[in-house]
Amino acid sequence: MAEGTDDSENGDRDKSDEAALSARLGSLDQRLSEIRGSRQLRTDQTAHESGNGAARASAMARGFQLSSELIAGVVVGGVIGWGIDHWLSTSPWGLIVFFLLGFVAGVVNVVRSAGVARGRH
Secondary structure: OHHHHHHHHHHHHHHHHHHHHHHHHHHHHHHHHHHHHHHHHHHHHHHHHHHHHHHHHHHHHHHHHHHHHHHHHHHHHHHHHHHHHHHHOOHHHHHHHHHHHHHHHHHHHHHHHHOOOOOOO
């Protein structure tokens, strides 16, 4: 009978250990679920922010393109005007006229590149 009582004590102890382990496993599962949820939120926010970063980079590239077209028009007009003034000795007039023409050409290129004005067919 002593053996029978030992088995029942071990059985009760195993059941209590199993219940304690089951409770710990449930607690661990709950904590892991909370951590995974918080990581998922951070991942979603990071993906959303990177999308904004890509959009910002694209907009910045577009802005640099449009500003360089405007600056190029003004610079080319100024250089042509300076060349004509130097060649024909018409001191500031060639520079002034072609500088303004370069500015107008730059604005037209920016408007055309930005898609504001449609080309006439």
